[in-house]
Amino acid sequence: xxxxxxxxxxxxxxxxxxxxxxxxxxxxxxxxxxxxxxxxxxxxxxxxxxxxxxxxxxxxxxxxxxxxxxxxxxxxxxxxxxxxxxxxxxxxxxxxxxxxxxxxxxxxxxxxxxxxxxxxxxxxxxxxxxxxxxxxxxxxxxxxxxxxxxxxxxxxxxxxxxxxxxxxxxxxxxxxxxxxxxxxxxxxxxxxxxxxxxxxxxxxxxxxxxxxxxxxxxxxxxxxxxxxxxxxxxxxxxxxxxxxxxxxxxxxxxxxxxxxxxxxxxxxxxxxxxxxxxxxxxxxxxxxxxxxxxxxxxxxxxxxxxxxxxxxxxxxxxxxxxxxxxxxxxxxxxxxxxxxxxxxxxxxxxxxxxxxxxxxxxxxxxxxxxxxxxxxxxxxxxxxxxxxxxxxxxxxxxxxxxxxxxxxxxxxxxxxxxxxxxxxxxxxxxxxxxxxxxxxxxxxxxxxxxxxxxxxxxxxxxxxxxxxxxxxxxxxxxxxxxxxxxxxxxxxxxxxxxxxxxxxxxxxxxxxxxxxxxxxxxxxxxxxxxxxxxxxxxxxxxxxxxxxxxxxxxxxxxxxxxxxxxxxxxxxxxxxxxxxxxxxxxxxxxxxxxxxxxxxxxxxx
Amino acid sequence: xxxxxxxxxxxxxxxxxxxxxxxxxxxxxxxxxxxxxxxxxxxxxxxxxxxxxxxxxxxxxxxxxxxxxxxxxxxxx
Numbered sequence: 001x002x003x004x005x006x007x008x009x010x011x012x013x014x015x016x017x018x019x020x021x022x023x024x025x026x027x028x029x030x031x032x033x034x035x036x037x038x039x040x041x042x043x044x045x046x047x048x049x050x051x052x053x054x055x056x057x058x059x060x061x062x063x064x065x066x067x068x069x070x071x072x073x074x075x076x077x078x079x080x081x082x083x084x085x086x087x088x089x090x091x092x093x094x095x096x097x098x099x100x101x102x103x104x105x106x107x108x109x110x111x112x113x114x115x116x117x118x119x120x121x122x123x124x125x126x127x128x129x130x131x132x133x134x135x136x137x138x139x140x141x142x143x144x145x146x147x148x149x150x151x152x153x154x155x156x157x158x159x160x161x162x163x164x165x166x167x168x169x170x171x172x173x174x175x176x177x178x179x180x181x182x183x184x185x186x187x188x189x190x191x192x193x194x195x196x197x198x199x200x201x202x203x204x205x206x207x208x209x210x211x212x213x214x215x216x217x218x219x220x221x222x223x224x225x226x227x228x229x230x231x232x233x234x235x236x237x238x239x240x241x242x243x244x245x246x247x248x249x250x251x252x253x254x255x256x257x258x259x260x261x262x263x264x265x266x267x268x269x270x271x272x273x274x275x276x277x278x279x280x281x282x283x284x285x286x287x288x289x290x291x292x293x294x295x296x297x298x299x300x301x302x303x304x305x306x307x308x309x310x311x312x313x314x315x316x317x318x319x320x321x322x323x324x325x326x327x328x329x330x331x332x333x334x335x336x337x338x339x340x341x342x343x344x345x346x347x348x349x350x351x352x353x354x355x356x357x358x359x360x361x362x363x364x365x366x367x368x369x370x371x372x373x374x375x376x377x378x379x380x381x382x383x384x385x386x387x388x389x390x391x392x393x394x395x396x397x398x399x400x401x402x403x404x405x406x407x408x409x410x411x412x413x414x415x416x417x418x419x420x421x422x423x424x425x426x427x428x429x430x431x432x433x434x435x436x437x438x439x440x441x442x443x444x445x446x447x448x449x450x451x452x453x454x455x456x457x458x459x460x461x462x463x464x465x466x467x468x469x470x471x472x473x474x475x476x477x478x479x480x481x482x483x484x485x486x487x488x489x490x491x492x493x494x495x496x497x498x499x500x501x502x503x504x505x506x507x508x509x510x511x512x513x514x515x516x517x518x519x520x521x522x523x524x525x526x527x528x529x530x531x532x533x534x535x536x537x538x539x540x541x542x543x544x545x546x547x548x549x550x551x552x553x554x555x556x557x558x559x560x561x562x563x564x565x566x567x568x569x570x571x572x573x574x575x576x577x578x579x580x581x582x583x584x585x586x587x588x589x590x591x592x593x594x595x596x597x598x599x600x601x602x603x604x605x
Numbered sequence: 606x607x608x609x610x611x612x613x614x615x616x617x618x619x620x621x622x623x624x625x626x627x628x629x630x631x632x633x634x635x636x637x638x639x640x641x642x643x644x645x646x647x648x649x650x651x652x653x654x655x656x657x658x659x660x661x662x663x664x665x666x667x668x669x670x671x672x673x674x675x676x677x678x679x680x681x682x
Contacts, residue, residue: 041671045624045671049624049670053624089615125678206643207643210646264645
């Protein structure tokens with residue numbers, strides 16, 4: 001290529017500077033042959049497997065230029081074609097860089113225990129299930145396995161996106177592709193190669209970036225017939241006009257480059273951006289649907305909320321509170337009620353006293369004698385039953401706690417109210433802001449469906465400001481609700497929920513997003529996987545798919561526009577020739593690649 | 606039947622995909638519907654009948670087109 005550039009330069013200097021026609025012709029002629037040879041070889045190989053590729057068009061065009069002794073054009077065209085291909089390769093590698101970073105995290109070797117008990121370094125492909133492996137500090141865990149002996153802490157960022165080290169000891173599970181920050185471990189291989197969680201993530205991303213949307217499949221089919229059609233058009237023009245120059249110009253102009261490469265480039269850069277930001281998009285079909293989303297439906301528990309009820313608000317009345325807390329903990333310790341755990345977590349360390357004559361009052365709570373004091377723990381009804389007076393302050397607090405969606409735990413000691421606690425499942429931090437962003441990005445409806453009672457659902461909704469919130473829904477009710485949105489209202493729906501319970505809804509929605517990632521179920525059932533179940537990545541995911549879809553449309557427009565412009569120029573203007581055609585053509589390919597590369601830097605504002 | 610995953614040198618042009626695909630499909634013993642060329646990850650995936658041909662035969666066909674084979678991996682289907 002460099003040689004051909006030098007020869008072209010010599011040719012022009014010869015022609016213009018010294019008016020030496022002979023030098024010019026020879027230099028340009030040799031440049032053409034040198035440049036055309038690799039293209040012709042490619043063309044021959046393509047024809048051998050019955051494919052009319054771009055190389056075929058260019059080879060014929062160059063041969064045509066030779067016939068009419070236009071060496072200048074043939075030299076420039078071959079040079080531009082090769083130089084363009086080189087630049088394409090370079091820039092394409094850039095668009096693939098994000099995914100490459102991911103695959104390069106794959107482990108390559110392992111220290112495997114041989115029959116003589118020694119550990120020997122082997123290729124990771126040679127590790128089988130059941131082998132015993134040694135992992136040293138700083139090394140990558142080569143397979144998914146179980147710790148046999150040793151201790152250490154592991155950075156699992158490659159699987160969960162979470163970079164805080166996780167400590168591992170005998171019996172812990174370790175994942176391929178994670179890095180042992182310190183310590184030494186001996187592990188048994190449970191899953192190897194493509195079966196490991198990391199292997200599955202890589203396979204998913206690789207398949208995703210090469211998966212084709214309907215539009216892309218259309219373009220593929222189109223270009224299969226398009227190139228031969230251009231060839232036929234060129235021949236026809238030559239047959240009728242006897243103008244070889246015009247015929248070969250058409251061959252060069254008709255090359256479908258930008259159209260074929262535009263969409264895959266947007267796709268790979270966009271999906272790569274997602275992979276880097278903890279969002280795995282399963283293919284371009286998903287990108288297309290997600291970008292046109294109307295409605296996003298959320299499960300409540302574990303999705304919008306943390307999924308662990310805890311004490312959100314509390315109030316104390318009168319003195320001797322520490323004692324009262326001790327009594328409360330003593331009573332709750334013996335209960336298996338879900339609220340009891342939240343209460344105990346809240347109190348923490350305290351003095352535990354023996355509990356006697358415990359009585360469980362159905363739909364009320366517990367009464368017992370602790371340390372000689374009569375203690376009642378339960379709801380308002382229990383307090384009334386026990387004749388505990390509620391002060392004005394307490395009544396106001398109770399009302400406020402209830403409005404905020406809390407379940408109440410009241411504690412009375414010797415007939416006097418001491419403690420009021422409001423327990424609720426807390427909303428994930430930042431969810432409110434994330435939902436607002438989704439709305440701003442263009443999601444029309446945000447809907448919450450939950451198995452909880454309507455009161456709790458309403459309370460959560462007051463805090464989040466969703467479009468609709470429905471309670472008392474079983475998994476099959478949720479699925480029916482989503483089916484109605486899709487079939488009767490014609491909406492494009494995404495469902496965000498628990499990978500296990502809500503799998504019918506996940507499967508039914510156009511886009512299923514399972515929380516609880518890093519697990520096989522989440523990876524397999526979701527269309528979009530959020531690493532480490534990070535809800536805050538949803539707005540980025542949505543914004544990104546919109547940007548990818550927009551980018552694809554731009555690229556198609558650029559590609560089609562350029563071809564139309566060139567073809568009309570060749571018929572209606574004087575200045576068009578093969579070299580300019582090739583320049584514009586290669587230029588348009590670079591423009592679509594560069595446009596696609598912008599997606600690598602996409603960030604939600 | 607076995608499944609082969611063959612890593613190739615970086616593919617740059619979409620017409621390479623078409624060529625490799627056609628070449629692989631023309632081999633006897635290769636399940637035509639399973640042939641898949643992953644453009645961006647530069648991989649060829651296919652199912653083949655290991656009684657009729659070996660993975661080396663597939664590699665040879667690809668090399669003959671002028672594409673370097675980096676690594677191949679075969680597993681039972």
